[in-house]
Amino acid sequence: MQYRKFGHTGLTVSNLCLGTMTFGLQIDEAMSTQILDKATDAGVNFIDTANSYPLGGGAQMAGRTEEIIGRWLKGKRQRFIVATKAVSQVGPAPWDKGASRKHLLDAIDASLERLGTDYVDLYQLHYDDRDTPLDETLDALDTIVRSGRVRYIGVSNFLAYRLAKALGRADLRGLARFVSVxxxxxxxxxxxxxxxxxxxxxxxxxxxxxxxxxxxxLTGKHKGDAPPPEGRFTGGKSGAMYQERYWHEREFTTIEALKKVVDEAGVALSTASIAWVLANPAVTSAIIGASRPEQLTATLAAADMTLDAGLKAKLDELTHEYRWGDAQR
Structure with missing residues (x-):
């Protein structure tokens, strides 16, 4: 496992982070614990979750993933960097979502209780809430940081211009600044x-x-001429979302080309795919997940892999069109 500085902070994290969005729904607690054990035994010290997880469980199941992680963390909290998120719907009331001061202050306390800790290392906005003034959100996050309940703050799923605006407003007003995306x-x-x-x-x-x-x-195990198997690409809104993102003829054609290149190099497609992400100098830590502990073997191997320059160039070339989105499809 390799370790990298977390942006401009003094924090150091593993270059692989364990994502947990399936814990508590697709994966039961016993299997979730095995996955946590395997990842952390390999040197992963960074765990990412959200108050709305498990994905696909809806508001009625929100928080179950944090509860599982909290029970697993008992007695070893200081060994890990724990990140969670807020903004998604987690309850029946209209204020049980978003980036308002009310919701964020309520949400952090609820997350801390479920995680069984008095602080979170990284607290992130799960997405950009355009219905709440940005200054209100920044004020609330600053309050949370200064209270000691959160060490650092970050964002997820933000457009570049909105993140730039948030950084500028925080700097202008002397508030806690986002350190990650x-x-x-x-x-x-x-x-x-x-x-x-x-x-x-x-x-x-x-x-x-x-x-x-x-x-x-990008494991290469799926076939475009067959219906999606039970799992990530099936079941409710989350399955539909993943199909819309990736289950297209163009993507499967690209994957076949990628498989040919990595097979010739003697590397598993999943390992090469994650190593390619980590090879970007802007990337700090890639978030990996699994349905079973053994699925982590190939992905964990990417942590110490230096991607051959020739292989990286081929992967870049085969996927260059994906820099431009659906408009180029």
């Missing part, structure tokens, strides 16, 4: 290379990409 990034989704990653590098932000395997498509 969590975007979607993989060989089949490279749009963030155009604006978000250059902004992150210029502002010295940590970048912790999720979906480095495109929901599992």
């Amino acid at each position: 969590q975007p979607r990034y993989n060989l089949l989704f490279r749009q963030i290379e155009r604006e978000l990653l250059p902004l992150a590098e210029e502002e010295h932000l940590a970048v912790i990409p999720y979906n480095p395997l495109a929901g599992g498509l």
Whole structure:
């Protein structure tokens, strides 16, 4: 396992982060614990979750993932960097979501209780709440940081211009500043290379990409001429979302080309895909996940892999069109 500085902070994290969005729904607690054990035994010291997880469980199940992690963390909290998020709907009331002062102050206390800790290392906005004034959100986060309940703050799923605006407002008003961004990034989704990653590098932000395997498509195990198997690409809104993102003829054609290249290099596609994400100098730590502990073997191998320059160039070339999004499809 390799370790990297977390943006411009003094924090150091593993270059792989364990994502937990399936814990408590697709994966039961016993299996979740095995996955946590395998990842952390390999040197992962960074765990990412959210108050709305498990994904696909709806507001009625929100918080179950944090509860599982909290029970697992008991007695070893100081060994790990724990990140969680707020903004998504987590209850029946209209104020049980968003980035308002009321919701964020309520949400952090609820997350801390579920996680069984008195602080979170990284607290992130799960997405950009355009219905709440940005200054109100920044004020609330500053209050939370100064109270000691959160060490650092970050964002996820933000457009570059909105993140730039938030950084500027925080600097102007002397408030706690975002230190990280969590975007979607993989060989089949490279749009963030155009604006978000250059902004992150210029502002010295940590970048912790999720979906480095495109929901599992970059394992190479799925076939486009067959219905999606039970799992990430099926079931409710989350399954529909993943199908819309990746389950297209163009993506499967690209994957076949990628498989040929990595097979010739003697590297597993999943390992090469994550190593490609980590090879970007803007990236700090890639968020990985699994349905079973053994699925982590190939992804964990990417932590210490230096991607051959020739292989990286081929992967870049085969996926260059994905820097431009659906407009180029």
